[in-house]
Amino acid sequence: MDVASFCAQSKVLVVAGKGGVGKTTASAALAMLAARSGLRVLLVELEGRPALARAFGASGPLDYDEAELWKGDPGGVRGRWITPDDALLEYLADHGFQRVSRRLVSAGVIDVVATAIPGIRDVLVLGKVKQLERSGDSDLLIVDAPATGHAVTFLTSASGLLDAARGGPVRAQAADVLEMLNDPARCRVLLVTLPEELPVSETIEAAYRVEDEAGVQLGPVVVNGVESVVPGLSTAAAEAAAAAGVVLEEADLRALDASREFALGRHEVQEAQLARLAAELPLPQLEMPALATPAIGPAELDVLATALGESIGRLHEDAPWR
Numbered sequence: 001m002d003v004a005s006f007c008a009q010s011k012v013l014v015v016a017g018k019g020g021v022g023k024t025t026a027s028a029a030l031a032m033l034a035a036r037s038g039l040r041v042l043l044v045e046l047e048g049r050p051a052l053a054r055a056f057g058a059s060g061p062l063d064y065d066e067a068e069l070w071k072g073d074p075g076g077v078r079g080r081w082i083t084p085d086d087a088l089l090e091y092l093a094d095h096g097f098q099r100v101s102r103r104l105v106s107a108g109v110i111d112v113v114a115t116a117i118p119g120i121r122d123v124l125v126l127g128k129v130k131q132l133e134r135s136g137d138s139d140l141l142i143v144d145a146p147a148t149g150h151a152v153t154f155l156t157s158a159s160g161l162l163d164a165a166r167g168g169p170v171r172a173q174a175a176d177v178l179e180m181l182n183d184p185a186r187c188r189v190l191l192v193t194l195p196e197e198l199p200v201s202e203t204i205e206a207a208y209r210v211e212d213e214a215g216v217q218l219g220p221v222v223v224n225g226v227e228s229v230v231p232g233l234s235t236a237a238a239e240a241a242a243a244a245g246v247v248l249e250e251a252d253l254r255a256l257d258a259s260r261e262f263a264l265g266r267h268e269v270q271e272a273q274l275a276r277l278a279a280e281l282p283l284p285q286l287e288m289p290a291l292a293t294p295a296i297g298p299a300e301l302d303v304l305a306t307a308l309g310e311s312i313g314r315l316h317e318d319a320p321w322r
Helices: 003-007 023-036 051-055 084-094 098-106 109-116 120-135 148-164 168-181 197-214 237-244 250-280 298-313
Strands: 012-017 040-045 067-071 076-081 140-147 187-193 221-226 285-289
Touching: 003 023, 003 298, 012 023, 012 148, 012 197, 023 040, 023 051, 023 067, 023 076, 023 140, 023 187, 023 221, 023 285, 023 298, 040 120, 051 298, 084 120, 120 140, 120 148, 120 168, 140 148, 148 168, 148 197, 187 197, 197 250, 221 250, 237 250, 250 285, 285 298
Parallel strands: 012 140, 012 187, 040 076, 040 140, 187 221, 221 285
Antiparallel strands: 067 076
């Protein structure tokens, strides 16, 4: 499958995962990959962290106003940060309350409303995402969602609000959001994990909750931090040293063998978890390699985007979406 066909599956991709698995990195890499294929991409950040902007070499965090992160010809990446307060300001202005909207928000009305109407914060944010999706200003929206636990609540907020509200603009907003979430041509969720036991277990659990409780269709699982086996690791240190004509002390050989066996053991664990993920969650897997770097910048982002593109290229056109 080519990248353009993959990105045409849905207009909105919600990227979620357990904290620390690299969902923000995956969001940025997907955006870069789509933009390099000529698409206009809008990255939506929900938590106000600088990592998303820094991956593109910009200073963060992003603001409510869109900022250009990467410019291509014809594609590109823009980014923005959406908060419930900003979404409420815009919602009030659109409904004839522009003169008092800022006063209401500064007075903490969002906190009062959120207490009275559970889920309204998330519906306001999702309502803005829906508006951006409908505007046609972007070919693809990528939402860097909250960590898995909150992400499920985030995605089910519209359904809960629809059940609670009998009528009015709030119910209409929830209904519109739910319509977007339940239409796989408009929205899918991509879960991100590491090839480790706990993240894989949480990903499997979250996947079924997203489908069963939120009714959102899942795309492939993005597996971050995949380590490849270095050629020659199966060769004992003494044998490798002899073949190279190098004489090493016994202590050095033991240290090299211990390191080699540790790396092989990690790879065995990784392969076992990838196999378990495939068996318990039959979705395609997209892999991003482990990078020995303390932070993700433009150079690392380019490597990760290229790896994602190669994984997508191995998907079949009739990939088994759940």
